[in-house]
Every structure is written in C-alpha cells, then in structure tokens.
Amino acid sequence: MQVSGRATLVSWTRVHQPFGAGFDHCLPYFVLLVELVEQPCLYMVSDAADDELDAENLRAGLPMQVAFLPLDEQWTLPQFRPAGARP
Amino acid sequence: MSWQGRGKAAIVGVGFSPIERHAAQPLGMFADRAIADALEDCGLPAAEIDGLATYPSAPYAGARQREGEDVIGCEYVISNLCPGDVRWYADLNGGMVTAAIAEAAIALISGACRYALVWRAMHHPAGRYGVSRDTSATAMRQADDDSQFSAPWGCTGPVMWHALALRRYIERYHPTREQMATLPLNSRRHAQLNDHAFFRGKPMELNDYLSARMIAEPLSLLDCDVPVQACVAFVMTTAERAKDLKQKPAYLAGFATNASRRPPLLHSALVDHYAAGTETASQLWKATRMSACEMSAAMLYDGFAPSAMYWLECAGFCGPGEAYAFAQDGRIALGGALPVNTFGGSLSQGRLHGMGHAAEAVLQVTGRAGARQVPDANAVCVFAGSPMMRGSGIIITRDP
Numbered sequence: 458m459q460v461s462g463r464a465t466l467v468s469w470t471r472v473h474q475p476f477g478a479g480f481d482h483c484l485p486y487f488v489l490l491v492e493l494v495e496q497p498c499l500y501m502v503s504d505a506a507d508d509e510l511d512a513e514n515l516r517a518g519l520p521m522q523v524a525f526l527p528l529d530e531q532w533t534l535p536q537f538r539p540a541g542a543r544p
Numbered sequence: 545m546s547w548q549g550r551g552k553a554a555i556v557g558v559g560f561s562p563i564e565r566h567a568a569q570p571l572g573m574f575a576d577r578a579i580a581d582a583l584e585d586c587g588l589p590a591a592e593i594d595g596l597a598t599y600p601s602a603p604y605a606g607a608r609q610r611e612g613e614d615v616i617g618c619e620y621v622i623s624n625l626c627p628g629d630v631r632w633y634a635d636l637n638g639g640m641v642t643a644a645i646a647e648a649a650i651a652l653i654s655g656a657c658r659y660a661l662v663w664r665a666m667h668h669p670a671g672r673y674g675v676s677r678d679t680s681a682t683a684m685r686q687a688d689d690d691s692q693f694s695a696p697w698g699c700t701g702p703v704m705w706h707a708l709a710l711r712r713y714i715e716r717y718h719p720t721r722e723q724m725a726t727l728p729l730n731s732r733r734h735a736q737l738n739d740h741a742f743f744r745g746k747p748m749e750l751n752d753y754l755s756a757r758m759i760a761e762p763l764s765l766l767d768c769d770v771p772v773q774a775c776v777a778f779v780m781t782t783a784e785r786a787k788d789l790k791q792k793p794a795y796l797a798g799f800a801t802n803a804s805r806r807p808p809l810l811h812s813a814l815v816d817h818y819a820a821g822t823e824t825a826s827q828l829w830k831a832t833r834m835s836a837c838e839m840s841a842a843m844l845y846d847g848f849a850p851s852a853m854y855w856l857e858c859a860g861f862c863g864p865g866e867a868y869a870f871a872q873d874g875r876i877a878l879g880g881a882l883p884v885n886t887f888g889g890s891l892s893q894g895r896l897h898g899m900g901h902a903a904e905a906v907l908q909v910t911g912r913a914g915a916r917q918v919p920d921a922n923a924v925c926v927f928a929g930s931p932m933m934r935g936s937g938i939i940i941t942r943d944p
Contacts, residue, residue: 468715470707471761472698476672480698488699488760490708504697512761517715534696 462523551944553649554793557586557779572612595657616665646799664899668771707760719868735888772894798831821858821931843901898928
C-alpha cells in the first residue's frame with residue numbers, strides 16, 4: 458500500500474538524557490510520534506533537533522509532512538515536520 | 545468470573561535484603577538474605593520449602609542473564625538456597641511478580657506443593673540502561689527487532705514511551721506541575737517511615753520536584769523510580785497450614801493476569817492505556833467480588849510516576865482524567881481516604897517491579913506496617929506493571 462507522507466502529530470517529547478550513542482552529541486532533541494492519515498493508529502516515530510521546532514507550537518492533531526533526510530552517504534531516514542515548514 | 549481459591553492460600557512470611565545502589569556484592573547474596581529473612585519471619589525451616597515461583601527477568605533491555613548475578617531464577621534457588629526437595633517451580637515469562645504470587649497460590653491449593661517461596665530480585669549495575677544504539681549504518685542494519693521502528697530516531701526506551709503518553713494526557717486533562725508533584729512527594733514522605741526504603745532519610749520538597757532536571761519532557765528525574773539492587777521474598781502456604789506459623793497470614797483474595805491482546809509498546813496513545821489497564825482492574829474486581837471502595841489502601845505501580853495515576857483511573861478510584869485532582873488535599877496520603885504506596889513506592893523505596901508493593905499490602909493487612917500502618921486495613925489492592933503494558937493485579941486481605 459502506498460502512503461501519502463501526510464500525518465498528524467500524536468505526541469512529542471524533548472529528550473535531555475543521553476540514551477543512545479548516536480544522539481549524545483545533539484541533546485536535547487525532539488522525538489515525535491505521528492499518525493499517518495491513511496489509517497488510525499498507524500504510527501511512525503520521527504526526531505528533530507532542538508532548534509528545528511518550537512515546543513509552544515506543538516499540539517496533537519498538528520498536520521505533518523514527511524521529508525526524506527540523509528543521515529550519511531548510505532542512509533536516508535523519513536522524518537516528519539509540520540506541514541508547510543521548510544525541511 | 546470469581547476465583548474459587550479466595551482465602552485458601554496466604555502469604556505467611558516476608559523478607560527483605562538491603563536495598564542498595566551499585567552494590568559491591570552479587571545479587572545471589574541479596575536473594576539469600578531476603579529468603580532467609582522470610583523463612584525466619586514465619587519460623588519455617590528452609591527444608592520444608594517444596595515450591596518456587598518468580599518473575600525472574602532482568603529489569604532492562606539488553607541485560608545479561610547470568611543466574612546469581614543478573615537474575616535469580618528458580619534454578620539458582622534450587623541449587624544454592626533451597627535444601628529441601630522442590631516438587632513444583634515456575635519461572636514466569638510475563639505478568640510481573642504478582643502473577644508469580646497467583647501461580648504459587650494455585651499450586652498450593654492444588655496440592656502441587658506445601659510451602660512456596662516467591663521472590664523478586666533486581667540487579668542494576670552502574671551505567672546506562674535502555675537500548676543504547678548508535679545511528680551508524682552498521683548499528684542500524686543490526687536493529688532488526690522492534691527497535692528498528694524507533695531507535696534510528698533516538699526513541700530508545702520506556703521513559704520516552706511514557707513521556708509521549710503523559711504529554712498526550714496533559715494536553716487532554718491539563719494537570720499542573722504542582723499536581724504532578726503530589727505522588728512523588730507523597731511517596732517520599734511515606735518512605736521516611738520505612739526502614740526498607742532507599743530514600744529513607746532523604747526528604748523531598750516541592751521545589752526539589754519543580755527544579756529536577758528533565759529526562760524526557762514532561763518526565764523529570766523525580767518521576768522515575770530509583771534503580772536498586774535488592775530482593776524481597778515471600779513464604780506462602782495454604783490457609784490451613786498457615787495457622788501453625790508465627791505470623792498472621794495475609795490471604796490472597798484473587799488475582800488478574802490480563803492476557804488480552806497487548807498493544808504494541810509504542811501505541812502509547814491514551815486509549816490503549818485505558819483499554820489494557822481497565823481490563824486488568826475489571827478482571828480483579830470480578831475475581832475477588834470486591835470493589836474499589838472496599839480497599840483500605842492501594843499499592844500502584846510507579847516505575848514512572850504517571851503509571852500510578854493512570855491506575856487510579858483504570859481501577860475506578862476516580863474517573864478518566866481525574867487522577868491528579870483526586871490526589872490533592874491529602875487523599876492519597878496516610879490518613880487520607882485512599883492511602884497510596886504507603887511504603888514509598890518504587891519512586892522512593894526502589895525499583896522492585898511490584899514486589900515492594902505486594903510486600904506492603906501484606907504488612908498492612910497483618911498490622912505490621914509500624915509507623916505507616918493504615919488503621920483497620922483489611923483489603924489492599926496491588927497493581928504491578930504499567931497499565932500501558934496491561935500489568936497484573938492481586939488483592940490481599942486480612943480475613944480469608
């Protein structure tokens with residue numbers, strides 16, 4: 458099944474404690490839980506750097522849009538950002 | 545369906561090891577101490593033990609499973625701590641230690657054994673817990689279990705699932721930070737009355753809570769339980785045999801080991817919290833033919849503080865979204881209408897995965913809780929595990 462890449466924000470947290478070696482250098486960071494528009498409870502996880510989002514503007518139901526962001530030369534991760542925001 | 549075994553099995557002895565952080569001694573010595581303490585408590589010779597049950601799993605993902613060091617399963621107790629002939633044993637894979645207590649009761653009532661040991665031993669070495677994955681290409685290729693759907697985005701452990709759920713709850717019901725402080729403060733005050741509490745002698749004030757460093761917003765350090773090394777053990781037997789032992793028995797009125805379909809861990813939307821936890825509570829009330837209003841006190845799992853609040857709602861002590869308001873005005877304190885976690889909870893006693901909760905229920909209904917005794921305590925419910933992960937429950941009563 459193809460999905461559109463559109464989603465809504467379910468919840469979010471800003472992580473301050475180092476839990477994973479790959480994230481220790483970028484604390485704090487956001488973890489986002491989104492629900493794809495195609496199906497209820499079809500969730501995906503995303504992350505964002507602290508300066509990419511304003512916590513004041515995050516609300517359940519906020520429209521989100523996928524962006525494919527390269528992690529390194531080999532890997533690309535789907536990431537969700539508020540719809541309309543620049544990736 | 546009500547449980548036919550009500551009042552036929554009892555906890556007759558309770559034993560504690562020291563509760564330490566980053567212990568120098570191996571876990572086996574803590575188990576030895578707790579089991580010896582439980583046997584001495586009821587005056588039963590170790591050789592009489594012929595049944596064993598525990599929920600032995602290591603308390604964090606990725607932990608090693610060395611018997612006697614990381615975990616204490618039945619094999620370790622049979623080999624090292626149990627001189628008699630064991631006829632029945634159970635190492636449970638799920639359901640927390642409350643389910644092991646229920647299993648032991650079933651075995652005792654059926655005649656599979658006569659005297660059973662039930663324990664929970666926890667090993668937390670120094671260092672970080674939770675999945676710790678690099679996002680390098682190599683590490684990501686290796687993330688082939690469920691974590692492949694969350695670890696690459698830095699979502700690596702229970703504290704984050706709980707943070708996501710609590711954020712959702714806050715958006716819906718708007719508890720204040722001061723209201724969120726109530727349970728941790730209440731538990732810390734109770735811990736000052738408990739010799740078996742890690743944070744005895746270390747009081748907490750509102751400002752300590754409000755200024756605690758964030759772990760994963762909105763959860764701060766003081767919303768998280770304290771990882772300890774410790775063991776707590778019970779001796780259990782039938783109501784009939786219990787009469788010949790030293791202590792007053794604490795009877796098992798019934799249990800709930802919710803086996804409904806379990807929501808995936810990341811489905812931390814509140815609807816799942818309530819679905820699973822409410823089902824567990826409903827099973828417990830049916831099994832015991834008791835209701836929330838009959839409870840003298842409640843021991844509610846608090847690995848993360850909000851879990852205990854969700855249990856208040858799931859168990860029907862208050863309505864959905866009402867827990868933080870319910871907890872105000874001393875209602876969950878000693879002397880209040882529903883004392884909660886009178887021993888300090890996992891937040892202030894230490895992370896014992898529900899065994900500390902069960903032990904307190906026993907001490908309360910047998911009148912052995914000392915300075916934190918709830919007057920006329922005759923029925924105490926215990927919910928272990930987060931309602932998000934179903935959990936399990938028992939009710940302990942003073943009378944059979």
